Amino acid sequence: MRYSVFSLLAQTLRGHKGWQPTWRDAAPKPEYDVLVIGGGGHGLATAYYLASRHGIRNVAVIEKGYIGSGNVGRNTTIIRSNYLLPGNTPFYELSMKLWEGLEQDLNYNAMVSQRGVLNLYHSDAQRDAYARRGNAMRLAGVDAELLDREQVRAMLPFLDYENGRFPIQGGLLQKRGGSARHDAVAWGYAHAGDRNGVDIVQNCEVTGLSIENGRVTGVETTRGPIRAKKVAVAVAGNSSRVAAMAGLRLPIESHVLQAFVSEGVKPLIDTVVTFGAGHFYVSQSDKGGLVFGGDIDGYNSYAQRGNLPVIEDVMESAMALWPGVGRIRMLRHWGGIMDMSMDGSPIIDHTAVQGLYLNAGWCYGGFKATPASGFCFAHLIAKDEPHPVAAAYRLDRFATGRVIDEKGVGAQPNLH
Numbered sequence: 001m002r003y004s005v006f007s008l009l010a011q012t013l014r015g016h017k018g019w020q021p022t023w024r025d026a027a028p029k030p031e032y033d034v035l036v037i038g039g040g041g042h043g044l045a046t047a048y049y050l051a052s053r054h055g056i057r058n059v060a061v062i063e064k065g066y067i068g069s070g071n072v073g074r075n076t077t078i079i080r081s082n083y084l085l086p087g088n089t090p091f092y093e094l095s096m097k098l099w100e101g102l103e104q105d106l107n108y109n110a111m112v113s114q115r116g117v118l119n120l121y122h123s124d125a126q127r128d129a130y131a132r133r134g135n136a137m138r139l140a141g142v143d144a145e146l147l148d149r150e151q152v153r154a155m156l157p158f159l160d161y162e163n164g165r166f167p168i169q170g171g172l173l174q175k176r177g178g179s180a181r182h183d184a185v186a187w188g189y190a191h192a193g194d195r196n197g198v199d200i201v202q203n204c205e206v207t208g209l210s211i212e213n214g215r216v217t218g219v220e221t222t223r224g225p226i227r228a229k230k231v232a233v234a235v236a237g238n239s240s241r242v243a244a245m246a247g248l249r250l251p252i253e254s255h256v257l258q259a260f261v262s263e264g265v266k267p268l269i270d271t272v273v274t275f276g277a278g279h280f281y282v283s284q285s286d287k288g289g290l291v292f293g294g295d296i297d298g299y300n301s302y303a304q305r306g307n308l309p310v311i312e313d314v315m316e317s318a319m320a321l322w323p324g325v326g327r328i329r330m331l332r333h334w335g336g337i338m339d340m341s342m343d344g345s346p347i348i349d350h351t352a353v354q355g356l357y358l359n360a361g362w363c364y365g366g367f368k369a370t371p372a373s374g375f376c377f378a379h380l381i382a383k384d385e386p387h388p389v390a391a392a393y394r395l396d397r398f399a400t401g402r403v404i405d406e407k408g409v410g411a412q413p414n415l416h
C-alpha cells in the first residue's frame with residue numbers, strides 16, 4: 001500500500017477499515033539470492049537498497065525478535081555528519097543526504113528533523129580542536145559553524161555558563177544535523193522493502209551458518225534451514241556471536257549503552273546538545289520528554305539493560321551542564337547492546353568465507369549511519385566491490401594498521 005493524501009482521504013471516507021499492514025509477516029522460503037541476518041535498521045536498509053537500487057528482489061531479512069526490538073528502536077535518535085577524518089566524512093555525509101530525501105524515497109514519515117546538533121566546548125584547547133573539525137567538515141562540503149559563548153547563550157539561556165569547573169565557552173554547530181524517529185525508520189525501511197518484494201521474517205533466529213568448501217550456502221534457523229547464494233550479517237551487538245558461527249573472531253566488544261527519557265515538559269530545547277566535559281547529550285522529543293544518554297557501561301554484556309554507576313555518571317554530567325534539569329522527573333530508561341569496534345569506526349566488508357558479508361562495529365553512532373550503511377552494504381553485496389565512500393571500512397585494517405581512529409566523535413571520545 002502506498003501512503004498519500006489520496007489514500008488517507010479514501011480511508012477516511014471508508015472509516016479507516018481498509019488499511020493494510022505496513023509490511024507482510026512473511027514465512028521463510030527454502031532459498032534466497034541474498035539472505036540478510038538481522039532486522040535492525042542496517043539489515044532492513046540493506047534489503048531495501050538491494051531490491052530498489054540493484055534489482056535483487058529475492059531477498060529475505062531474518063530477525064530473531066520483532067522489527068525494532070534491537071538498537072534501531074533503542075537509540076537516542078541523533079543524526080549528524082560532523083566527522084573529522086577522510087575515511088569517515090564522505091560516508092556520513094552520504095548518510096545525511098539520504099536522510100534528507102528518505103521519507104519521499106521510502107513513502108514513510110520518519111519524522112526527520114534537522115534541528116541542529118551543537119557540541120559544546122569548555123576550554124581553549126577544546127575550541128581549537130572543534131575549529132579544526134569544523135574546518136575539515138567545511139572543506140569536505142559539510143556544514144559547520146563555530147559559535148562563541150554569547151551565540152550559544154542566545155540559543156540555550158538556561159545552561160550553566162559560569163560552572164566553576166566546566167564553563168561553557170562556545171560550541172560547534174551542525175545545523176543540518178538533528179534527529180529522526182528511530183522506530184519509524186525501521187518501519188519505513190520494512191514497508192519500502194516489502195513493497196519491493198523483500199520477505200521480512202520475524203521470530204526466526206539464525207543458529208548456524210552452512211559453509212561448504214569455503215563458501216556459504218545458507219543458514220540454520222529456529223524455523224528450519226534456508227539456502228542462500230549470499231548471506232549478509234547485520235546484527236549489531238551480536239556480531240561476534242554470529243561471526244563465530246563461521247569461525248571468525250572479530251575486533252569487536254559488546255557493551256550496553258543506556259538511554260533515558262524524562263516526563264513530558266513544555267518545549268525547552270529545540271536542538272541536540274552535547275556536553276564537552278563529560279559524556280552527556282540531550283534533546284527533546286515531540287512528545288515533550290527530554291531524551292538523553294551518556295557513556296557505555298564498562299563491562300561486556302549481551303543483556304539489553306544497564307547498571308547504576310553509569311546512570312549516576314550521566315545524571316552528574318546533566319546537573320553540571322543544566323542544573324534546572326534536576327527538577328524534572330525521570331520516566332524510564334533502557335539499554336541496547338553496542339558492537340564497539342576497537343577504533344570506533346565500522347566494518348562493511350567481505351569475510352574470508354565466500355559469499356559471507358559483514359556489516360558491524362557501529363559503536364554508539366550507527367543510527368545516523370543507517371541509510372548509508374544499507375546503501376553501501378547493498379552495493380558491496382550486489383557488485384562484489386566496496387562502494388567508494390565505504391572503501392576504508394575494511395576488516396583487515398586491524399591487521400594492516402590502517403585504522404580510522406575517530407571513535408564516533410561523541411561528546412568525549414576518549415571515554416570510548
Ligand SMILES: Cc1cc2nc3c(=O)[nH]c(=O)nc-3n(C[C@H](O)[C@H](O)[C@H](O)COP(=O)(O)OP(=O)(O)OC[C@H]3O[C@@H](n4cnc5c(N)ncnc54)[C@H](O)[C@@H]3O)c2cc1C
Nearest residue numbers: 038040041042064070071072076078206336365366367368
Ligand atoms: C541507548 C542507545 C542510544 C543510541 N543513540 C544513538 C544516536 O543517538 N545516534 C546514533 O547514530 N546511534 C545511536 N545508537 C547506536 C545505534 O542505535 C546502533 O549503532 C544501530 O542501531 C545498530 O544497527 P541496527 O539498527 O541494524 O541494530 P539492531 O536494531 O540492534 O539490529 C540488529 C538485529 O539483529 C538481530 N539479531 C541478532 N542476532 C540474530 C540472530 N542470530 N538471528 C537473527 N537475528 C539476529 C537482533 O535481534 C536485532 O534486531 C544508540 C544505541 C543505543 C543502544
